[in-house]
Amino acid sequence: GQNIDQPTEMTATEGAIVQINCTYQTSGFNGLFWYQQHAGEAPTFLSYNVLDGLEEKGRFSSFLSRSKGYSYLLLKELQMKDSASYLCAVRDRDSNYQLIWGAGTKLIIKP
C-alpha cells in the first residue's frame, strides 16, 4: 500500500541546523515534494526531488534516495519564522499521479 512517515514534532534552536526525515512506500514513485505550512495558512512549495541526490535552495536543501524510500529536508541557520509544519508528499503514478501526503512535522524553534 501507500504510506508516508514523518516525525510528528521536532524542536530546534534559532541559528542551528535541523533535518526532517520522510520515509515512503508507494508502488509508483514519481517525485517527492516538500511544503511548508504555517498554522492556519496554506501550504507553500519548498522543493521537488525526482532523482537521487541533494537539491539546494538557499537555507533549505532536500535529499532523495529512491532505493531507500527516503528523503530529508535540511534547514540551516534557523530563524524563528521557520516555526511551521513541514509536509512531505509523494506523487504516485498508480494513484493517477495524485500526491500522497504525510501528516507533517511540526517544527518548533526556540531562541
Next chain:
Amino acid sequence: DSGVTQTPKHLITATGQRVTLRCSPRSGDLSVYWYQQSLDQGLQFLIQYYNGEERAKGNILERFSAQQFPDLHSELNLSSLELGDSALYFCASSATSGGSQETQYFGPGTRLLVL
C-alpha cells in the same frame, strides 16, 4: 500570494445545511484540486478537475460534490453537513493535468465550522 483565490475565508453553519466553497485557479492553470484538513491532521485529497472534467477522486464523501466551470473556477458543494465536516478546505491549482514535475499552488483556504 500564490495567485489562487478562495471564498469565503470563513463559514459558520449548522448541521444538516449545505454550503458552497469557491476557488479560482492561478491564471493559465487548468487543474484544480480540493483538499480537506481537519485540526492537526494531514491533507486529505478530495477531488481533481482538469479543464472542466473530473480527473481523479480521493476520499470524497457522497455528500460532497464539485465541478469546474468553463472559466476554470471550481466549486465544492458540501451537503447534509455534520460536526465532523468542520475543517480547513484548500483548493490548489497546477498548470496541466499533474505531470511529473508539476507543482500544486494552494489557495488561502476556507475555514468551515459546523455547529
